[in-house]
Amino acid sequence: MEAWLLFLLMLSPLLPGGEGWRLPLGSDPALEAPAQFAMEIYNRGRDPGAAAVPQSVRGRSLKMAHGMLYSLEVTLQEPPCGPPTACKDSQSSGTLLCRFEVLDQRWAKETLLKQDCGQPGAPSLPGSSSHQPPITPSQGDSVQLITLFKDFLTTYNKSYANATETQRRLGIFARNLELAQKMQELDQGSAEYGVTKFSDLTEEEFRTFYLNPLLSSLPGPALRPAPPPKGPAPAAWDWRDHGAVTEVKNQGTCGSCWAFSVTGNVEGQWFLRRGTLLALSEQELVDCDTLDQACGGGLPSNAYMAIERLGGLETEKDYSYEGRKERCSFSPDKARVYINSSVDLSRDEAELAAWLAENGPISIALNAFAMQFYRRGVSHPFRPLCSSWFIDHAVLLVGYGNRSGIPFWAIKNSWGPEWGEQGYYYLYRGARACGVNAMASSAVVD
The missing domain is CATH 3.90.70.10 (Cysteine proteinases)
Known part of the structure; x- marks a missing residue:
């Protein structure tokens, strides 16, 4: 575990809503520290009794050049707001679905890249799951992915030794598409990121x-x-x-x-x-x-x-x-x-x-x-x-x-x-x- 995450867990009783904080049952344990960091940011400035509590945490991580990028879906339970100053938003009580992106770097301070909260029922993160299943051509929701992968194989004249290796490369290709999308969202210029001849490489x-x-x-x-x-x-x-x-x-x-x-x-x-x-x-x-x-x-x-x-x-x-x-x-x-x-x-x-x-x-x-x-x-x-x-x-x-x-x-x-x-x-x-x-x-x- 990265040092800042361990430090954050040690401080958890001192954070708003941190005392007794536990990852909801069924959640991926690897998401606990980034989820807790996101919740600390979300609850920052609130009265202790007005801290939101996570009901479920889903998501996945992407290994990057010098750290990890966590994409999280957290279902929150907002306590009723008594005095108007108890919550940041007096209309936010109830159940909310929040999407967080936490960047954990080995050499710099952690960063919350994204916080987007709304009512449950909004579209979920692509592929977010506690246990990401292998992507196979038979999945009905992967038609676009398979089409992109086939175009990639044709464009760059790619071939693999056997079906197992082809399936493995498809999984790498899918994860790389997600990473390219994150890079696109964070880029501050006019660049376009997407499929290249390196899209099947780890x-x-x-x-x-x-x-x-x-x-x-x-x-x-x-x-x-x-x-x-x-x-x-x-x-x-x-x-x-x-x-x-x-x-x-x-x-x-x-x-x-x-x-x-x-x-x-x-x-x-x-x-x-x-x-x-x-x-x-x-x-x-x-x-x-x-x-x-x-x-x-x-x-x-x-x-x-x-x-x-x-x-x-x-x-x-x-x-x-x-x-x-x-x-x-x-x-x-x-x-x-x-x-x-x-x-x-x-x-x-x-x-x-x-x-x-x-x-x-x-x-x-x-x-x-x-x-x-x-x-x-x-x-x-x-x-x-x-x-x-x-x-x-x-x-x-x-x-x-x-x-x-x-x-x-x-x-x-x-x-x-x-x-x-x-x-x-x-x-x-x-x-x-x-x-x-x-x-x-x-x-x-x-």
């Missing part, structure tokens, strides 16, 4: 195959600070419009995002200094960078050092991407580009924008919480869910601008052009969203 699978935990766990070598930009940033800029960005690539099921981020940066730097845009080899870094861990993750700062040590980068055509670590076959005679050094960039987003417009695309790393189910639009995740403390994906910053008054960063990803907006992610600019400013760097080509 969070653990997604993080293992496509993300890079080393970005948060290893500091890496310190880089010298970059000279500040010479002037303020233009209102908007996009290096795709100026020929400095290659086509979107695909890292596959290999945690090599660090290599794609760095090669993208070097491609842009070489173009700006030499006038030629070359698609460079990520596989060379996966195979030959002994400072990093290939598909197990790596750091851009290490990759710059590896390029200098090796003597340059081959092109993707000469050293093609395999998506797995193989024997290093780098040939110095085939190296087409080199770098002289690398620099660390400012964490100030205005300075980052100005530096980008003057000097080219930037290697960055961010928290990829919102990216598994991102489809389009400007993503602005609820801040506690996308903290800069948990950087786990390296990408390439290629531009910035505004959409309908929403400032954004344009970010080239490495999950293929069928993901996001033709392979790009648009993230809110100006609020350090998802740690976008936390690990910006660039190679230097003299």
